[in-house]
Amino acid sequence: MVRLRRPRSTQLWQLELLGTLARRRALTIKLLFPLVLVIPLVATGAPPFFAGMLLTVLIAMVGTVGTGVAVTRSRGSGWLDRLAVLPIPAWRVGLELFFAGWLVDSLQATLVLAVIVIVGRGDLATLVTTWMVALAALAFSGAIGLAIAALTDHAGEAMLYLGVLLAPLLYLSGLFTGVPAGGLRYWVAQALPFSYLDEGFQLLLGGNPPYGDPLHFLIAAVSFMTLSVAAAAALGRAILARAA
Amino acid sequence: MNEPSLTEPWLSAAGVSRRFRNGRGVGPINLSVGSGEVQALVGPNGCGKTTLLRCLATRSRPQAGSLSWFGDSNRQLARRRLAVVFDSTAHAEELSARQNLAFFGTMRQVPGDLWEPALEEASVAELGDDPLSRLSYGMRRRVLLAEAVLGAPPLLLLDEPTLGLDVSGCQWLVEVLRARARLGLATCIATNDTDFVEQVASRVCFLVDGAAVRDAPPAELLADLGGMREIRLSYRGASPAARMLLVPGVERTVEAEGGLLVLAGPRDGLIPDILAALGDLDAHLIDLTVRDPGLADCFLQLTGRALHV
DSSP: OOOOOOOOOOOOHHHHHHHHHHHHHHHHHHHHHHHOOOOOHHHTTTOOHHHHHHHHHHHHHHHHHHHHHHHHHHHHHHHHHHHSSSSSSSHHHHHHHHHHHHHHHHHHHHHHHHHHHHHTOOOOOHHHHHHHHHHHHHHHHHHHHHHHHHOOHHHHHHHHEEEEEEEHHHHHHHTTTTTOOOOHHOOOOOHHHHHHHHHHHHHHOOOSSSSSOOOHHHHHHHHHHHHHHHHHHHHHHHHHHHHH | OOOSSHHHHHHEEEEEEEEESSSSSEEEEEEEOOTTTTTEEOOTTTSSHHHHHHHHTTTTTTSEEEEEEEOOOOHHHHTTSEEEEOOSSOOOTTBHHHHHHHHHHHHHTTGGGGGHHHHTTOOGGGGGSSSGGGGGGGHHHHHHHHHTTOOOOOOOEHHHTTOOOOOOHHHHHHHHHHHHHTTOEEEEESOOOOOHHHOOEEEEEETTTTEEEEEEOHHHHHHHHOOOOOEEEEESOOOOOHHHHTSSEEEEEEEETTEEEEEEOOOOHHHHHHHHHHHHTOOOOEEEEEEOHHEEEEEHHHHSSOOOO
């Protein structure tokens, strides 16, 4: 019997990505999960403030849980032990684990935005900027997930930490109450990607949020992405050092 | 990368210690493994073998003492020349043996033409395209070992290498380690499988409660026993352990699975005396076996504890 050779992966992120793609049922559920939320929200014309808030919470959860729990489980299985003794620097391990998680999470976020496009909501410029901000927010969430994975060996405990950390960040981003113009709350919100994402979703869904400047969004997206990548590389050592 | 020196130790531990909050752990330990040597760390569960091996494998940092690999204490440099097998079978489980091996081969810069022979030698090539999650534990251990010995790393560290292997798997591993020794490559094994150790080790370090009680070549350890015999008694009734110690020539007794292990010196009339002692106790003998002593008996003689209970 002739067997097809499976694609070979020579980099950690490729190996992680192929592993995720090979878990077909889990991948299908992972991709369908955001659609279960976004389709009714968009199709029923839910108020933009609530729809934007829910979709932003979804993206934040996807990024943190996807990376945080996966890395925590990798440690529990002994996989990180094996990576730690390879002749590759710890920063590269952190970065590649982060990147593999981010790629799959980005696919989920892209599907969410695709649904919004299909139902004909929002203009192209807002769509592109919101997509960029969504990718940056996923990267930011992924870096939070990595940080939490450096603190615990248990997936359940990681989920608890994620909830405890994300809830105040989402509140400070103005998701639940909006953000007043000026003052400390305003500047704190500006320093978090979820505030931009929330506004982007609101704009796309017909809302009228107060600070919707596309250029500002793009600069923020690039800044958060850069910051997250740097954080992921820096967290590599902490992730591998735990339980060593 | 320079060739490792043949005169200096390839792996050296000086006063290495790593203890946990509960006081368990290992150290201080002094150890030296050179070209062509197979160093075994032998001891019962919880004696610190794995903790020490993780330090030697650059995975854990010792709290005290110093480690060097090929004359250098840089762990990142050391990782270019060593391969490790821990006691788990962690892989990218959804991917195949070939995919996993390709990854580890690339990471360790092993030429691609060596990958397939490594799978064939480990007898996993036929299942090499199946997801590892569908393979048995033993087959996954074989893949793990194939990845580790791939490209003949100068220093190989193995934690419980025979775990899950069948007889042919153990034999394959024995041949691999002997071939490595002939090539002048160094290996360090943590295990309590003394039958395996007797076949491959050039030095054996006995560990008890985190301390090294003896470190010597196997022949020297066996010579310490001076012609002693291991007598295993299966019996029904009260334990004859205390009574056996009164039999002339009996040096140690230890309760083991299915009976009593007796270590005794060579003496005419020993077995009849043991049988008479059993009769005194009204213990009913089921089986009695006598065999040449091995490393497990050396450990028993040295520590008074059985490796295999």
